[in-house]
Amino acid sequence: MRGPGLFTAHVPGTSFVHRMPLWLKLVGVLAVGAMPWVAPSVWSLALVTVALAGVVLLARLPVRRLLRSMRGLLPVLVLLLAFQWWSHDLAYAVRVVLGIVNAFVAAGVLTATTPVSDLLDGAVRAAHPLRRVVDPEVVALTLGVVVRSVPWVAGSFASVRESARARGLERDARAVVVPTVVHVVAFARATGEALAARGLTDPAEPADPDGPDDPADDAPGPGRTGSA
């Protein structure tokens, strides 16, 4: 299954966006996400959309990939626009849709211009103050898996929809939703198993300068029980 969009993988580059420190990019994404509350006018949100389009071009990100990502989001946006227009008014509906589009593109720019390993390092640093509550490496791993899973889930949805169309069931929501959920659960299970097999879900140990036989490695395993 091919990754369908901007979230698929890091796009190497040397643009100013690529060189920007991670914290600044995160502040940018948060700022874009907060815009609908901070400056809730259609014009200010449209201005952000134009600015983001400029960032995409300046970072030399593949526009086709971005559009492919948006195509998957389009049905949801259309439904949302119609519902918000019906329940509020057109201006409100456009604001909601623009807010979502902006947040989506900003997050895509972040993941496309930042290697996942840098994102993981950033997550480890951010979670460090919480290390007594949660292992920062687990937080980073979770983030990495989420980034990797977004295109998979989108691709799975597209494949299932195609299969439903081939059977003449494109209008039957169950024919799309149920198999997608089944695929996602199977994917989650396989991913969990792969992480466990690599020891990535085992408790973190102190630095291990002597290799795998260091006595510090003697932590008990997670105690998984038998299963087929």
Add this chain to the structure above:
Amino acid sequence: MTEVRLDGATVTVPVDGSADRRTRTILGPVDLVLTERRVSVVGANGSGKSTLLRLLNGLVSPTSGAVTVDGHDTVRDGARVRRRVAFAFTDPISQLVMPTGREDVELSLRRLHRSRSDRRAAADEVLERFGLTHLADQSVYDLSGGERQLMALAVVLATDPVLLVLDEPTTLLDRRNTLRLRALLDALPQTVVLATHDLDLAAAADRTLVVDEGRVVFDGDPAGGVEHYVRLVDGP
């Protein structure tokens, strides 16, 4: 030399829908000591091959009995066993959990190298060793089946385990990639235990186990093992 020992290892699972908590044995009891460099496991679908392999790095714990790798119990010393035993799945796409191969190799190395630059250098070295440098920054979705399988192997071998367990590694590969994988496996210094339906691959091992209905029904030389398996499947 790596030693894998199974002492009466048995795996049972609950019977679906049974009100009285009945269980069903899907493997065992198995008593084995594996010390050969190349061990193949053959058997029909659902025979228990995968469960047997999953016992070796603690992905599945024995319901009774014990499994040890170089004296380390897979349940009590699970973390230590998993650092020694790498596991490669049939479908590499479920194994590659990061967007690109380089990032996935770096993920494997996170606990060995805290410094980012050390980690990158180590990842580059691993990718070069497997001839995958040119694919390192491609999305894992854009790799061919054979490239994905090689990348998945590089990912799990990055930490230099002593034992590599492979569950049907050639099932999704064409003949060219199967031969490429075989050449790579032949060159590995690690002990290799693999389950396969590829009887040529099975016959190239030093020892073969045939699993049928949760039992090891043959344990011996690969030619005899393959013959036993073919007889078993084709019937009398």
